[in-house]
Amino acid sequence: MSSQLDDMYRDIILDHFRAPRGKSKLDKKDFSSGGHNPSCGDEIEMDIKEENGVLKDIHVKCRGCAISVASGSILAEAVKGKPFEEVVKIAEEVRKILKGEEGVLSEDLEDVDALKGVRKFPVRVKCALLAWLTLIEGIKNYKSEDGKENPTISTDEDDK
Amino acid sequence: MPTKTDKRTTGSGRNDTGIDTNAVRADFPILTREINGHPLVYLDSAASSQKPKAVINSIVDYYENYHSNVHRGLHTLAEKATNAYENVRGRTAQFIGAPHVEEVIFTRGATESINAIASAWGDDNVGEGDEIVITEMEHHANFVPWYALAKRKNAILKKISITTDGQLDLSNLSEIITERTKVVAVSHMSNVLGTINPIKELAQAAHKVGAILVADGAQAVPHMPVNVSELGVDFYAFSSHKMLGPTGVGVLWGKKEILEKMQPFLYGGEMIREVSFEKVTWADLPNKFEAGTPNIADVIGFEAALDYLENLGMDNIRRHEIDVTTYAIEQLSKLKGITIQGPHDATMRGGAISFTDADIHPHDISTFLDSKGIAVRAGHHCAQPLMRAMNIIATARASFYIYNDRKDVDTLCNALTQMRSYFGL
Numbered sequence: 001m002s003s004q005l006d007d008m009y010r011d012i013i014l015d016h017f018r019a020p021r022g023k024s025k026l027d028k029k030d031f032s033s034g035g036h037n038p039s040c041g042d043e044i045e046m047d048i049k050e051e052n053g054v055l056k057d058i059h060v061k062c063r064g065c066a067i068s069v070a071s072g073s074i075l076a077e078a079v080k081g082k083p084f085e086e087v088v089k090i091a092e093e094v095r096k097i098l099k100g101e102e103g104v105l106s107e108d109l110e111d112v113d114a115l116k117g118v119r120k121f122p123v124r125v126k127c128a129l130l131a132w133l134t135l136i137e138g139i140k141n142y143k144s145e146d147g148k149e150n151p152t153i154s155t156d157e158d159d160k
Numbered sequence: 161m162p163t164k165t166d167k168r169t170t171g172s173g174r175n176d177t178g179i180d181t182n183a184v185r186a187d188f189p190i191l192t193r194e195i196n197g198h199p200l201v202y203l204d205s206a207a208s209s210q211k212p213k214a215v216i217n218s219i220v221d222y223y224e225n226y227h228s229n230v231h232r233g234l235h236t237l238a239e240k241a242t243n244a245y246e247n248v249r250g251r252t253a254q255f256i257g258a259p260h261v262e263e264v265i266f267t268r269g270a271t272e273s274i275n276a277i278a279s280a281w282g283d284d285n286v287g288e289g290d291e292i293v294i295t296e297m298e299h300h301a302n303f304v305p306w307y308a309l310a311k312r313k314n315a316i317l318k319k320i321s322i323t324t325d326g327q328l329d330l331s332n333l334s335e336i337i338t339e340r341t342k343v344v345a346v347s348h349m350s351n352v353l354g355t356i357n358p359i360k361e362l363a364q365a366a367h368k369v370g371a372i373l374v375a376d377g378a379q380a381v382p383h384m385p386v387n388v389s390e391l392g393v394d395f396y397a398f399s400s401h402k403m404l405g406p407t408g409v410g411v412l413w414g415k416k417e418i419l420e421k422m423q424p425f426l427y428g429g430e431m432i433r434e435v436s437f438e439k440v441t442w443a444d445l446p447n448k449f450e451a452g453t454p455n456i457a458d459v460i461g462f463e464a465a466l467d468y469l470e471n472l473g474m475d476n477i478r479r480h481e482i483d484v485t486t487y488a489i490e491q492l493s494k495l496k497g498i499t500i501q502g503p504h505d506a507t508m509r510g511g512a513i514s515f516t517d518a519d520i521h522p523h524d525i526s527t528f529l530d531s532k533g534i535a536v537r538a539g540h541h542c543a544q545p546l547m548r549a550m551n552i553i554a555t556a557r558a559s560f561y562i563y564n565d566r567k568d569v570d571t572l573c574n575a576l577t578q579m580r581s582y583f584g585l
């Protein structure tokens with residue numbers, strides 16, 4: 001069993017938990033997005049800077065369990081410097097993978113792949129999903145006409 | 161079955177509280193199993209206790225030998241089942257010091273009992289602008305039914321706050337309980353903080369203004385002697401499954417004169433005196449409140465739980481838990497990063513100990529402990545208003561019962577130490 005535990009709390013995950021990336025605040029942001037997980041109280045906020053359709057920089061602040069913190073950190077590292085289209089694509093693939101569907105990740109996303117271990121702990125899938133859903137929602141909202149408002153998502157709603 | 165006079169035979173407990181945990185453990189089949197390769201250390205009795213063989217066997221015996229519906233047959237089995245079922249009512253009344261047997265109503269659980277009071281008593285006695293007083297430390301079971309009643313009636317929901325050490329703040333009680341107060345609903349023992357609340361004083365304060373006091377005893381009855389007459393309360397609710405009994409059985413105790421006036425909350429068979437197309441009259445207590453076929457088997461199982469507890473002695477159980485709780489608070493306090501919520505003096509509290517770690521979320525704590533065979537609860541414990549008041553999102557909770565001893569505390573503390581190094585802290 002300890003191996004199952006180690007499978008969720010992989011070294012990569014614990015490394016991100018202990019030293020989350022995307023911690024420094026941005027000098028300037030173009031939009032923000034927030035999310036929470038009412039059933040366990042995880043909370044996440046992210047600020048994002050855009051430049052010519054590229055996610056130039058991201059700041060992630062997460063208060064929650066090791067999985068949600070690590071997931072936010074892995075996200076920050078994985079999406080920085082990528083065009084929004086690609087970012088959304090990655091986030092959608094992560095969502096599929098965490099929900100137990102087929103998903104494809106390019107090889108450079110090894111850390112993202114480490115989130116897979118969570119699937120053996122169904123109640124924790126939400127924790128891993130939180131950051132990715134918050135990002136998808138934020139981008140969707142930024143691109144839509146009435147943009148600039150800060151959306152807030154709740155992972156419990158995503159369950160329905 | 162262990163008795164009050166049993167002496168501890170091994171060193172596992174190191175205390176002499178009149179309860180031999182090794183003998184007790186031997187009565188609980190589930191406690192012999194392993195979880196994730198480790199012997200189970202069950203520290204989640206505040207959510208639901210485990211069951212001794214005697215309880216399990218009494219249900220089997222009932223189904224194998226005298227199952228029948230109650231109150232409606234004239235044959236041998238029906239009579240035997242009815243007698244057995246009604247006998248438990250008497251035993252329950254005795255157990256909680258109820259003056260009248262018919263004041264004991266069987267429900268599905270504490271939640272159903274409180275809902276019944278809030279709707280049947282509440283609808284007739286609470287009106288617009290009236291006040292309902294609850295506390296900040298209520299379980300949702302003793303909060304949401306009152307919230308809903310207040311909404312229905314345009315009544316005002318008021319709360320007694322908590323102090324930083326997890327007690328009720330009674331300093332401004334006379335501003336909270338007023339002439340407009342109709343009901344004060346308070347938990348006898350908090351499921352999060354362990355705090356034992358001054359029910360008797362609160363009942364007096366309620367009565368002074370003509371209000372009633374409803375006590376949620378879900379955590380108190382399993383762990384300490386409770387006497388509803390001495391407490392002076394008007395209603396008292398609790399669940400069988402937290403006190404060694406089966407799930408699906410609860411008790412609603414109410415003062416006879418209040419219950420007699422109260423409307424039924426379920427309608428159907430068994431709760432009537434006479435039915436014609438034009439007119440229906442209600443049965444007397446307790447049947448008026450027990451429409452339909454009750455949970456006969458589990459009520460009978462509940463009697464075996466009462467037997468077990470009485471045999472150990474509720475005073476001994478309380479003493480034993482004070483001992484284990486004192487030791488647990490002492491040991492947990494020594495651990496780096498751990499903060500204990502609620503009173504630190506075990507004589508003022510029960511054995512449900514909520515704690516947080518400065519760096520590790522309660523869900524990670526629970527997952528890690530589970531990998532070591534230790535079952536604790538993590539989350540908001542159905543007390544979100546309390547979590548908000550304490551400004552935390554969740555806690556981990558270890559709760560102790562008759563089958564736990566100091567050794568379990570050591571196992572928990574060792575695992576928590578390992579946990580911090582596992583997470584690299």
Ligand SMILES: Cc1ncc(COP(=O)(O)O)c(C=O)c1O
Nearest residue numbers: 269270271299301351378379399
């Ligand atoms: C203080 C308190 N009140 C009420 C309840 C509800 O009990 P039940 O779920 O058995 O109805 C609980 C159970 O968790 C509790 O701890």
